Amino acid sequence: MDVLHNLNQQQQQAVTAPEGQILVLAGPGSGKTRVLTRRIAYLVQYMGVSPFHIMAVTFTNKAAREMKSRVETMIGESIHGMWLGTFHANCARILRREAAHLPISNNYIIFDADDQVGIIKNIIKEEKLNDKQYRPYDVQAAISNAKNNLITAEEMIVETQRDRIVQRIYRKYQATLESNNAVDFDDLLFWAVRLFEEYPAVREAYSRQFRHVLVDEFQDTNLVQYTLLKHLSSFHNNLFVVGDEDQSIYRWRGADYRNVLRFTDDYPKATKILLEENYRSTQLILDAATSVIDENLHRTHKQLQAARNLQGPKIILHTAYDDRDEGIFVVDTIHRLLDRGKAAGSDFAVMYRTNAQSRLIEEAFLKAGIDYRLVGAQRFYGRREIKDLIAYLRLVHNPDDAVSFNRIINVPKRGIGEVSLQSILLAAQKAQVSPGRLLLSLGLEKEKSALADSLPSRILPKLIYFGEQFLYWSEAKEELSVAELLETIIESIEYENYLEEDSVNRDTSIDRLANVHELRRLTYEYKDSGLDTFLENMALVSDQDTLPENTEAPTLLTLHAAKGLEFPIVFIVGMDQDLLPHSRSISEPEELAEERRLFYVGITRAKDQLYLTRAERRSFFGTTSTTLPSEFLADIPSELIEIAGKAGITRHHQRNTDYAQFRDNARTTQAPSWLDFARPETRRQPEVDPIYHIGMRVHHAMWGEGVVINSFVDDGEEAVDIEFKETGLKKVLASIVKLEILGEGENHV
DNA sequence: ATAAAGTGACTTTTT
């Protein structure tokens, strides 16, 4: 396939851009991924660049995988040798190769967020600090933040007592990682940058290799990532970045959309290309999205233009009595559209700000007997049984991993509690070995081990027994595949028995066994690679990559998880102040701006129809309170919105009078009072007065002009029969089919 | 050493 096939002019310009720094600012749905993959194909096929000389960086494994398969399809050959992966995976690879320059050996393991917090918790305990005042999670965030800004413990700015303490914990934390032969997520990037800065020859070697560096989702890079890219491209200076400031939603993880501005500052000769043609949504949806995001400052305005030449139906806004009714409205609406064959299950997505909101939506789905797909909620790798078994494998791979040791020393129960554990750790410390190596020594030399004396006699036999098992696994790990090793471990510790006994009820037991089975299945995929590759992938692969792909059902997901996806019909629920924007973000302008971007991301996922819903009453942590409409609703011009689900006042009345007020208030900063008119006065009142009358002339986007033959309310729904000029008689539901009223009998509007 | 009862926190979570 020709790499320029079906590309618009801006896309072509990007794909064929000359060498140098290229910044592609790509609006939602503008073919960003397409440009990136075509650019790679162009380089390989037309410019004769070997895949070996290309590095392409993404944030997720999913994105990397997709890019890889798309490029391969396009150029019809393997791109073997290309460094195509996530920031973290590419850096992990570099660190593994350059371990000689680093305080870790090349079988280092990667600690995840839980491991990090666990270590910090221990340090806080050791330091006898108050864990209310120094919450492990917060300290971890502070350390992570420092690393994301390329700051070591020594380089921290210390002004307060708290800073001093955090610095001390940071230092100790880093020492712990080293003694465990481990790095955390942030270190992967941080150390790669340090490596390049301290060893110019290493930097030169890599930057010579990568004649072209390409980056996806550039707006989500943080300082480490930005710096890394500079180093990687420092020899050939070919840096091609694609992003959209307006879709930067990971500020709280250090992402800084201003890197887009920094890029043009640092590279004044950079070529800037704007992609504004949108291949996804209707113009109406784009107009709404634009009016929302235009409220933000410090950005490049983009005039999103729909390629589909379709204005599209208005956004439907529904205010429910409470959050339960909100869920019911969503599911009812989906149900009706499914029943009428207007859409398939997979056409729908329901998006929310917080995971907690999914529960009531799920309940409504369950009640209606409609299948759904939940993205993200509990993570597979976060499950206890998975973490346990991974900890066993990690310990076998790297006996110095004390975090994993602590995790599994009494799982399954070996009668080694807190006190015994402390005495083991103390004995190991005295002998200057890691607890894992102490165990190996016990397994090898039994009671004769020099370490045996310093351990309580009560637990010694148990430790020796466990040590023998551990020694056996360690010796067998070279010959056995990952799957075989895992199987051996599961059997010798009787893990499945333990799960059954330990589970509170039958269901959790079945769940957990199923998870273990799933892990087994996963290990079979690593037939040809070693334990190291498996563990690295376990650490670096996210849950969303392993989601079962049930493509038939509506998808429930957070707004964050929605980035990069698209659906014909999108519901954004919880359009209430304090939820979206979230209460924690309201006081800080930059955070409020990010909430707005989050809303923008949600809106622009919709191809054809967008529903916004909110609830007048919502339960927060058990207690119900009333809510105010999201301030973002006021940013959408009223003429793009249609209010649905109102009861008590006729729709007709509302259209003629309330709409003006709606418009007048739409631009005020206060909660728009027009929403009062959309407010249901009584709970789930089914009766609705018909909007359409016999003889009324209407227009539909697809069917053209027609005349209303009949209209009646059935089960709280207005059903309308319309005779269309072109297509004949259609029976439709007023709330679903978008009709424009051209005239009532003789009167024109 | 472990199970039961009490306490308090609670956004998002690409790696």
Added chain:
DNA sequence: GTCACTTTAT
């Protein structure tokens, strides 16, 4: 309301 973590009782 729910979950994880801590205290307390066995």
